[in-house]
Amino acid sequence: MAVRVALLAAGSTAVGRDPQFDRGAPLGETARASVRAAASRVPRTPTTLTAPSPRCRDTAAELGRTALVEGAIDDWDMGRWRGRALAEVAAGEPDAVAAWLGDPAAVPHGGESLLALCERVGGWLDRLADPAPAGRVLAIVEPAVVRAAVVHALHLPPPAFWRLDVRPLALTELSGRAGRWNLRLGA
Template identity: 45%
Template sequence: MTSRVMLISPAISAALREARFDDGCPLDPAGLRRARAAAGTLPAWERAWSSPTARCRETAEALGLDAATGPELAGLDAGRWRGATLAEVSAAEPAALAEWLSDPGSAPHGGESVRTLCDRVAAWLETAAGTSGRTIAVVEPEVSRAAIVRALGAPDQSLWRTDVPPLTAVELSGRSGRWNVTVGHPLGGAAH
C-alpha cells in the first residue's frame, strides 16, 4: 500500500521572522493573508492534522483544513529557551547551544533533544504509512526536517542542514521503511 503524506510549514509569524524559539505566538497579518491566499490549492486528502501550536492551527484553518491536533506533531520542546532568540541563547549559553547543535542526543535547555524529536516524528510516520490515501499535516519546520531526516535515513544531526520556508510542502510517498521525498514547493505560489 502506498501512502502519501504532505507536511506543510506554517505561514510566517513573529517568532519565525525573529529566529525565536516558539513561544505560542499567532500568525502575523502578512502570514495570515498568504495562508488564506493559498487556500484551495491543496490536493484532495483523506486526513488532516496540525501541530498544536497556534501558528500551525491558524495556518490549517486559513488553508481550509478541518485538522485534528496531535501532540506527536508538536514542535521541538525548547525548554527554558522557549521565546528566546537564537542570538540571545548564543550570548547567554554559548557552550550549551553549541552542544545542542552538534549532539542530537543533547538537551541542555531542559526540553527535548533532536534525537527524541526525530524518533517521535518517525513513529508518527510509521502510523501514517499504515493508511491509504493522502494525509496533510501543518507542522512546525523542525517536524518536517525530522521527517526528511528519517525518511532518507540521514543522521539526526543533519536536521540543521535542511531549510523549510514558510508555507511550503514536503511530500513523502511510499510505505514504512521506504519513502520518497519531494521538498520545498510553495503552496499556491505563496511568496516568502
C-alpha cells in the first residue's frame, strides 16, 4: 500500500529580504495571519508531524493541528553559520561558501552537508513508507527539508537541490513506497 506525504513549508519569519541561515525565529503576526488564511487548503490527515523549529511548531498551532515533533525532519544544520546572513558569510569566508555551494559533501560551517541532509530526510521518507499502511501524513517542515525530500524521491542528483524554490506555505505532495515515489504537481 502507498502512503501520501504532504510536505507543508512553514510560514515565514520576519528576517528581511536578504538570505540568511535560519536562527530559529518564531512566526510573526503577519505570518500567523497568512497561515490561518491558508488553513482551508491544507489537507486533513490522520497524522500531522512537525519539525522542531519554532516556526514549524507555530505553523501547526495556527493551523489548529495537534502535531508530533519529529527530529528526523529538522532543518538543515548550518553549524556556526546559523543566524548569519549569507552575504556576511560570503564576504568573510568566500572559499568556504564556494565549497559549500559546489560540493554536496562539504561542511565548512561544521554542521551538516547537503548529502547528509538528503540522506537524513530520504531515510525518514523511506521509513515512513516501508512497510506503510495506506494513509496520509502532513509534515510541516523548513524549505530545505522539502527540497531534500524531492531530491531523494525523484532520485535527482544532489546539486538539483539548488534549483528548487520553496515558498512559505507551499504544499508538496509525494506518494508511493520506499524507493519509489511520485511527485504530485498542482495540488
